[in-house]
Every structure is written in C-alpha cells, then in structure tokens.
Amino acid sequence: MEKPEVILTVDNVSKRFCRDLKRSLYYGVQDIASEVLGRHPRAEPLKKSEFWALRNVSFELERGRAVGLLGKNGSGKTTLLRIISGLIKPTVGSVSAKGRIAPLLALGAGFNPVLTGRENVYVNMSVLGLTRREIDERYDEVVDFAEIAYAMDAPLQSYSSGMQARLGFACAIHTNPDMLLLDEVTVVGDMQFQRKCEKKLREVRDLGTTFIVVSHSSGIVYALCETAVYLQGGQVKSHGSAKEVVEHYEEDLYNTAGAEILEGDHAKPVSSDYLEIRSVEIINHDDRSDAPLQTSKRAVVRFNFHLGKLMTNLHFLVKVYRLPSEDFFVGSEVMILHLGSLEDGFAYVCPEGDEMMELRFDSLMLVQGAYQIAVECYGADDSMLASRRSERFVVMTKVQFRHSGFYQPRKWVSRMRLDEEKLGFYRKTNAPDVLESPSAAELMRSDSVTRRLASLRPVQRTSDGWIEWGSLVDLFTVQPATLRWRCLVAKPFKSFALRPLNGDAEIVFGYYFSEGSIACYQVFVPSALVEDTLWELVCPPDMTPEASESDSRRLAFRDLETEVVPGEQVIHPYAHLAYGALASVDESEPTESGSAAAAH
Amino acid sequence: MSLESEHSVTHFNSAASSQGSPLRILSNTFRDLWEWRALAQILAIRDIQAQYRQSILGILWAFLPPLVLSVGLSVANANGIVKPGETSIPLPAYVFISMTLFQIFFASLQGPINGLWGAKGVLTRVTFPRETIVLAEVIKLPITFLIQIFGIVVFFIWFKLPFGWTTLLAPFSFLLLIMLGVTIGLLLTPIALLYRDLSSALGILMFVWLSFTPVAFPPNDYPGFFATTVRLNPVTPLLVTTRELALNQVLTYPENFVIVGIGTVLLFFVGLIFFRLSMPMVIERWSS
Numbered sequence: 001m002e003k004p005e006v007i008l009t010v011d012n013v014s015k016r017f018c019r020d021l022k023r024s025l026y027y028g029v030q031d032i033a034s035e036v037l038g039r040h041p042r043a044e045p046l047k048k049s050e051f052w053a054l055r056n057v058s059f060e061l062e063r064g065r066a067v068g069l070l071g072k073n074g075s076g077k078t079t080l081l082r083i084i085s086g087l088i089k090p091t092v093g094s095v096s097a098k099g100r101i102a103p104l105l106a107l108g109a110g111f112n113p114v115l116t117g118r119e120n121v122y123v124n125m126s127v128l129g130l131t132r133r134e135i136d137e138r139y140d141e142v143v144d145f146a147e148i149a150y151a152m153d154a155p156l157q158s159y160s161s162g163m164q165a166r167l168g169f170a171c172a173i174h175t176n177p178d179m180l181l182l183d184e185v186t187v188v189g190d191m192q193f194q195r196k197c198e199k200k201l202r203e204v205r206d207l208g209t210t211f212i213v214v215s216h217s218s219g220i221v222y223a224l225c226e227t228a229v230y231l232q233g234g235q236v237k238s239h240g241s242a243k244e245v246v247e248h249y250e251e252d253l254y255n256t257a258g259a260e261i262l263e264g265d266h267a268k269p270v271s272s273d274y275l276e277i278r279s280v281e282i283i284n285h286d287d288r289s290d291a292p293l294q295t296s297k298r299a300v301v302r303f304n305f306h307l308g309k310l311m312t313n314l315h316f317l318v319k320v321y322r323l324p325s326e327d328f329f330v331g332s333e334v335m336i337l338h339l340g341s342l343e344d345g346f347a348y349v350c351p352e353g354d355e356m357m358e359l360r361f362d363s364l365m366l367v368q369g370a371y372q373i374a375v376e377c378y379g380a381d382d383s384m385l386a387s388r389r390s391e392r393f394v395v396m397t398k399v400q401f402r403h404s405g406f407y408q409p410r411k412w413v414s415r416m417r418l419d420e421e422k423l424g425f426y427r428k429t430n431a432p433d434v435l436e437s438p439s440a441a442e443l444m445r446s447d448s449v450t451r452r453l454a455s456l457r458p459v460q461r462t463s464d465g466w467i468e469w470g471s472l473v474d475l476f477t478v479q480p481a482t483l484r485w486r487c488l489v490a491k492p493f494k495s496f497a498l499r500p501l502n503g504d505a506e507i508v509f510g511y512y513f514s515e516g517s518i519a520c521y522q523v524f525v526p527s528a529l530v531e532d533t534l535w536e537l538v539c540p541p542d543m544t545p546e547a548s549e550s551d552s553r554r555l556a557f558r559d560l561e562t563e564v565v566p567g568e569q570v571i572h573p574y575a576h577l578a579y580g581a582l583a584s585v586d587e588s589e590p591t592e593s594g595s596a597a598a599a600h
Numbered sequence: 601m602s603l604e605s606e607h608s609v610t611h612f613n614s615a616a617s618s619q620g621s622p623l624r625i626l627s628n629t630f631r632d633l634w635e636w637r638a639l640a641q642i643l644a645i646r647d648i649q650a651q652y653r654q655s656i657l658g659i660l661w662a663f664l665p666p667l668v669l670s671v672g673l674s675v676a677n678a679n680g681i682v683k684p685g686e687t688s689i690p691l692p693a694y695v696f697i698s699m700t701l702f703q704i705f706f707a708s709l710q711g712p713i714n715g716l717w718g719a720k721g722v723l724t725r726v727t728f729p730r731e732t733i734v735l736a737e738v739i740k741l742p743i744t745f746l747i748q749i750f751g752i753v754v755f756f757i758w759f760k761l762p763f764g765w766t767t768l769l770a771p772f773s774f775l776l777l778i779m780l781g782v783t784i785g786l787l788l789t790p791i792a793l794l795y796r797d798l799s800s801a802l803g804i805l806m807f808v809w810l811s812f813t814p815v816a817f818p819p820n821d822y823p824g825f826f827a828t829t830v831r832l833n834p835v836t837p838l839l840v841t842t843r844e845l846a847l848n849q850v851l852t853y854p855e856n857f858v859i860v861g862i863g864t865v866l867l868f869f870v871g872l873i874f875f876r877l878s879m880p881m882v883i884e885r886w887s888s
Binding site: 024025028029031032035036083084085086087088089090093094095096097101103112114115119122123126127128129131132 | 650654873
C-alpha cells in the first residue's frame with residue numbers, strides 16, 4: 001500500500017523571543033543587519049531578556065490527517081503555528097509545507113469597514129491567495145454560506161460583529177486550502193451558524209484537507225485529531241495518538257493545578273489533646289492511592305486517626321475542594337461537597353488507640369480536575385477536635401461526559417410507540433422488552449468471546465464483497481436484501497469529527513432482539529472507544545430511500561466480527577451486554593480496486 | 601474539484617538565510633510581484649475607494665497643496681515679501697508644477713511605510729509577498745497623478761507655456777523621480793516599522809527637503825552652503841530635469857541627472873533586496 005504523502009515537515013525548530021519590547025526592537029535591527037550582511041546569527045547563547053519560545057520541535061504530518069497542538073498558555077503553540085504559516089522565521093531549524101495554507105487566525109484579514117461586503121470578499125480572498133477568476137467562481141458560494149446576501153452591497157461597518165465573523169469564516173473556508181490552521185476560537189456566530197461551520201469543517205476534512213488545531217483545551221483536539229503534540233515551555237513533551245497525548249496533558253495540567261494554594265496556613269493539620277488525624281488517603285478503583293481517580297468509578301477516602309481516650313458521639317466531616325486550573329478559572333479553591341456523618345445519621349463510639357475510617361463512593365461523580373479533601377473530626381459538643389487535608393489528587397474523565405459539570409449515572413429508556421405503518425420499512429422495536437428476552441441475553445453474554453456477525457446470519461455482501469451500512473439522520477441501518485436482518489447504529493456523541501474510517505474500528509453492541517425472522521441490533525459508537533472516529537454510512541438506496549436524500553458518505557466493512565473484552569466497563573446503559581470490535585477495517589483494501597478493475 | 605491556484609504553493613521556512621544570492625532574491629521578488637499583481641491591484645482599488653468614499657472634496661485634495669503654495673508665493677512675490685529670483689516661466693506655474701512633482705516624490709517615499717503600517721493586521725496574520733503592498737502603493741501614485749496632470753495642463757494653457765519634442769521625454773525622468781522616492785521608502789521602511797520615531801520625523805524632513813529643492817526658487821548658482829546642499833540633493837537634478845524637459849528648456853544639471861539616474865536604478869534593486877530580507881524580522885517584532 002502506498003504511503004500517504006507528507007504534507008508538512010517541522011524539522012528541529014527553535015524560536016527565540018525577547019520579553020522586553022525596546023530590547024526586542026533593538027534585536028530586530030540587529031537581526032536585519034545580520035540577515036542583510038548574510039551572517040547567520042548565533043543561536044546561542046541567549047541575549048539579555050531572551051528566552052526560547054520553541055525548542056527543538058520536530059514532527060511530520062501526512063496529507064488528510066489532523067494534528068492537535070496542546071499546551072498551556074505561553075507554551076509556544078501559536079508561535080509554532082506562525083512559523084508553519086511562514087509569518088515568522090525560526091531561529092533554528094526549518095519547516096516545509098506543500099500546498100495552500102489557510103490560517104483561520106486570519107479571519108477577516110484585510111477587511112475595510114468603509115467598503116461593501118462584496119468588495120471586502122474580494123480583498124480578503126485575494127490576500128489569502130486566490131485570483132480574481134477563482135473568487136468570481138466562488139463568490140456565490142461564499143455569500144450563500146455566510147447567509148448575508150441581502151447585505152453584500154452595504155458597507156462592512158453596518159454589519160454586526162456576528163455578520164462580519166460569518167463573512168470572514170466563509171471567505172477563509174472557501175479558499176479550498178490544503179492545510180487549515182485552526183487557532184483556539186474558530187467557530188463563530190450563533191449556535192445555528194456554529195453547527196454550520198462544524199459541518200463545513202467536517203466536509204472539508206473529508207475532502208482530504210489537513211488540519212492543525214491549536215488549543216489549550218483538550219476537547220476540540222480530541223474531537224478533531226488523530227494525533228497530537230503536547231508542548232510545554234516550547235518543547236515537545238509528548239507526541240503520539242490524540243488519546244495518549246490528551247491524557248498526558250491533562251494529567252500534567254491537574255497535577256500542577258492549585259499548587260500555590262496548598263502552601264496556605266489553612267492546609268495545616270489541626271489536632272487536640274485526645275485526637276489527631278494521622279493521614280488522609282484517596283484510593284482509586286485499583287486500590288491505589290498514588291494514581292488518578294476515574295469519574296464514575298469507585299473511590300475511597302480513608303483516614304487514620306489516633307485517640308488518646310475512648311470517645312462517644314464522634315462524627316466526621318469530609319469536604320471536597322476543587323482547585324483552580326487552566327480550564328477552571330477561579331481565583332481560589334471552591335468547596336463542592338460537604339459530607340457530614342452526623343447529617344447522614346452516623347456518630348461513632350471510638351476506643352482509645354489507632355483507628356481508621358473510610359468514606360466510600362461507589363460511583364464518583366466528580367469530573368476531571370484537581371481536587372483536595374479535608375477531613376474534620378467533631379466531638380459530642382460539636383467542637384472540632386482535629387482536621388487534616390489530603391494531598392492534592394486528580395480525577396480523570398472519559399470523553400463522553402466531558403462537557404458535564406458532574407457525572408450523572410443514567411439509563412435511556414424508549415417510551416416511543418412505534419407504529420409499523422408509519423415506519424414502513426422499519427419493524428417495530430421495543431428495546432427494554434428485547435433486553436429481557438432470553439435469546440438476546442444468551443447471544444450477548446458478556447463472557448462470550450470472538451463472534452462473527454456473519455455466523456449469526458449469513459451476511460449479504462455487495463458485489464465488492466463488502467457489507468454496506470446506511471445512515472438515516474442519527475440512525476444507521478443495514479439490511480442485506482435477502483436475509484432480513486438489520487442493524488441500527490446510534491450516533492451517541494455529537495462530535496466535530498466525521499471522517500473516513502481508515503484504521504481499526506471498535507463498536508459496542510447495545511442490544512439484540514429477534515422478532516420473527518428479523519434480528520435487530522443497536523450499535524453504539526462511543527467516541528472514547530473508537531479514537532473519536534465516527535462515520536456516516538449509506539444504505540443501498542433501494543431499501544431506504546430516505547437515506548439517499550441525506551448527504552452521507554458510503555462506507556463499507558469487509559467483515560463484521562465482534563469480540564468481547566472481559567472486564568471492560570463501558571458507561572453506556574446497554575453497553576454492558578456486549579462489547580464488539582471490528583477488526584481490520586480498511587477502505588483501501590485491494591479487493592475494491594480489483595473488483596473495480598473487473599467491472600471495466 | 602479543488603481549483604489549482606496560480607500562486608506557487610510550496611513553502612519553505614528556514615532559519616538559514618535560504619534566500620540565496622542577491623540575483624536570486626531579485627528574481628523571486630519579481631516573480632512574486634507578477635504572480636500577486638492581482639492582489640496589488642485589488643488593494644490599490646480598495647484604498648482609493650475607501651479614501652474617496654469618506655471625503656467630500658475628493659480629488660480636489662490632489663490639487664490643493666500645490667495650488668495653495670503657488671498662490672501664496674505669488675501673492676508674497678507680488679508684494680515683495682519674498683524674492684525667489686527670476687523664474688523661466690511665470691512664478692505661479694513654476695511653483696505649481698514643481699510642487700506637484702515634489703509632492704509625488706514624497707508620496708512615493710512615504711507610500712511603502714504608510715502602506716505597510718496600514719496593512720499591519722493582514723501582515724501579522726497572512727503570509728503573502730510583502731512587496732505586494734508596496735506595489736499597491738505605487739499603483740495608487742499615477743492615479744493621483746493623472747488627476748494632478750490635468751491641473752498642470754490647465755496651467756500650460758493658461759500661461760501659454762512652451763513645450764516641444766522633449767516634453768515626450770519628461771515621463772522617463774519623472775519615473776526616475778518616483779523610483780528614487782520608492783527606493784528611499786524601501787530602505788527606510790523596515791526601520792520605520794520598528795520605530796515610530798522615523799515616521800514622525802518624515803513630516804519634518806519633508807519641509808527641510810522641500811526648502812533644499814528648487815521648487816519655490818530657480819536652480820541658479822547661489823553662493824555657499826545652501827547652494828552646495830541644493831546641488832547635492834538627489835531630488836534636484838531629477839525634479840529640475842523633468843520640469844525642463846516638459847517645458848522644452850536647456851537642461852541645468854545633465855551630468856548630475858545621469859549619475860543620480862543610474863544610482864537610483866541600482867539603489868532600487870538594493871532596496872528591494874533589503875526590504876525582502878528584513879520584513880520577516882519586522883513582522884516577528886510586531887506579532888510576538
């Protein structure tokens with residue numbers, strides 16, 4: 001198989017900046033002088049007030065892929081983007097890029113408030129490198145996309161900021177770039193237009209445009225990119241799959257969060273004559289006290305204390321503080337839980353000596369971030385006898401509920417009354433009933449191992465030997481013509497990223513039922529489990545006419561194979577029934593070209 | 601479905617001065633200018649449209665400064681306040697034509713600096729040949745000048761000024777004058793973009809320069825320091841020759857004209873190279 005073309009090479013790039021403006025200007029004059037005289041300035045040592053904004057950064061990007069640049073503010077992400085787009089020169093190293101680059105940091109570049117919208121489109125797109133003829137060809141598309149055809153002959157200063165942003169985005173995206181640089185806030189306008197932008201970005205992505213996404217929040221990187229680069233202090237801290245890099249980044253992010261707050265006096269333990277809390281441990285689902293906790297999993301607060309004498313009516317208070325971090329902008333810690341044993345109806349009689357208490361959370365509801373817990377002990381007269389804080393600890397969250405403020409255990413139940421006549425082609429289904437059917441339970445036993453869908457029912461294949469999938473709004477259906485089984489795929493997670501499936505994919509089988517001769521699956525595709533890879537699928541048009549009306553892409557799987565991974569807990573309500581993996585899915589399998597050749 | 605652009609599409613951004621020999625830099629510059637000429641044109645049109653859309657007097661601004669100076673000096677002369685000496689043609693026409701030429705020279709000097717300052721927002725966000733902005737400024741000059749030349753024609757008719765076959769040569773001399781302005785502009789731009797002082801100083805410089813150029817007085821031999829400065833002023837031979845060619849007169853500074861002319865062309869190429877090499881440094885200081 002042919003290796004994808006490398007479209008961007010960043011080779012050992014370093015960049016020096018100066019903190020002092022006056023000095024920076026002076027160095028600028030020096031740089032100009034040495035450039036003109038053809039003398040290459042020495043990279044080392046740094047001059048006064050200079051620092052390395054980037055240091056020895058290298059990576060490559062293949063055509064049609066997306067890479068995320070992650071890092072805190074000031075880690076060099078934007079500088080790297082500027083060097084990639086050719087705005088500034090690296091101090092050391094080189095960047096080579098093939099094709100037209102559209103920097104989305106340049107939204108509305110060159111707009112003039114006095115000129116009309118129409119004139120500004122021409123100026124802006126010319127600056128981005130289009131010829132007049134090309135702009136003529138795309139002008140209508142741009143105006144349609146921006147939805148401001150009525151205002152194109154009015155001066156730009158009469159536009160609202162939203163209209164200007166829409167026009168800017170429309171211009172930039174219609175330059176048909178080979179590489180798109182997205183910097184932080186890229187999606188603009190109202191909700192409806194945002195969705196339109198996301199859709200457009202997805203289309204552009206599917207057409208094979210390369211993306212470089214810069215962010216200090218991992219969500220967007222996770223949603224758009226296959227790989228990521230984590231920059232810290234201008235250096236590459238890690239580079240690899242988006243999932244690994246995001247995890248690494250977040251771990252660092254929360255491990256350093258709130259460090260300064262811990263220095264305060266109130267963090268010091270308090271003890272009285274008879275009672276001292278000796279330790280507070282936070283234990284995760286793996287019974288480890290030195291690893292991050294996981295949202296939705298088990299967690300335990302364990303504290304050891306020493307009593308100088310027997311005490312009655314001893315009760316405890318556990319306070320959970322969230323510490324400020326890069327994505328949690330508060331000046332100081334915030335108490336988010338206040339859990340008293342007395343309020344819960346528990347007070348204890350404690351003997352003299354070393355004792356231990358635990359507060360257990362079956363399903364941790366905290367979302368990702370850095371936290372600290374304070375344990376306080378109270379005596380009979382409600383006076384505080386002792387208190388102690390835990391070390392700072394980190395909670396990690398899977399991507400499904402990343403946008404939530406806390407974890408909510410849940411279950412989806414369909415109460416729809418599906419009328420067979422209304423649904424036409426679709427048979428009536430009723431998920432909860434099916435779940436209880438013995439055959440479903442048997443087929444989807446969680447301890448079952450590798451199972452081919454084909455073995456359940458012989459699978460109809462296309463002439464190319466592929467199983468075809470379809471899409472209908474958020475439900476995808478498959479119904480091989482003769483065998484009368486179908487598969488519903490629910491899109492569980494609204495995501496930016498719909499892209500060709502060109503690696504291994506995993507799918508989770510939610511439920512199975514049988515009704516007459518029809519077997520039906522609902523397949524959930526949690527993005528966390530499939531590296532954020534979602535896909536749109538199309539059904540043979542003769543079976544679901546609706547599907548052909550939606551603008552979906554055809555995608556087929558060569559083989560369907562499920563495999564249950566024991567012990568893997570998936571959050572989705574039905575997902576515990578079975579877990580499937582789809583092995584070796586590859587779009588560019590030789591059979592396709594072979595059959596295509598045969599067709600000729 | 602994607603359309604191929606006419607612009608070159610492979611970028612290489614390296615720490616090393618990878619631009620190559622001066623000749624290479626020049627040929628790249630001219631290639632870029634040719635490829636991006638449409639942008640320069642659009643930018644020039646944009647600026648002119650924006651300029652006149654926010655003005656009532658519009659093109660009158662092209663006439664006013666030389667007209668005011670010419671009328672003012674004539675009145676002063678008639679009342680014996682200033683004695684500029686004998687001019688070959690009536691003083692108002694002399695001042696008007698000379699002032700127009702000087703104005704265009706200075707506009708071409710300031711063009712690159714003003715253009716680049718104005719384009720700061722674009723320059724720090726989009727990569728494209730920076731010379732395009734300079735070209736746009738140069739394109740704007742003759743448009744303004746066409747309006748002014750109309751004024752000069754009026755003066756020619758009004759004062760029945762002489763002209764002959766040498767008038768046809770005047771545009772070449774005139775082009776050299778503009779080239780000199782652009783060249784000085786190119787050489788000053790990078791520093792002017794780093795330090796605002798230079799832009800401020802240019803306003804004062806214009807008056808000093810104007811007083812050492814034969815605009816309001818004839819290019820006679822004056823004694824002493826003043827005369828030397830006037831003669832060494834590179835604008836003097838270009839401006840005076842342009843005027844004399846247009847009026848079909850005997851040239852005062854033929855040798856100086858040749859020397860300054862050749863020097864201007866050579867320095868122009870140096871200016872282009874200097875500009876191209878230094879702009880990335882300037883933009884870096886702007887954006888970091």
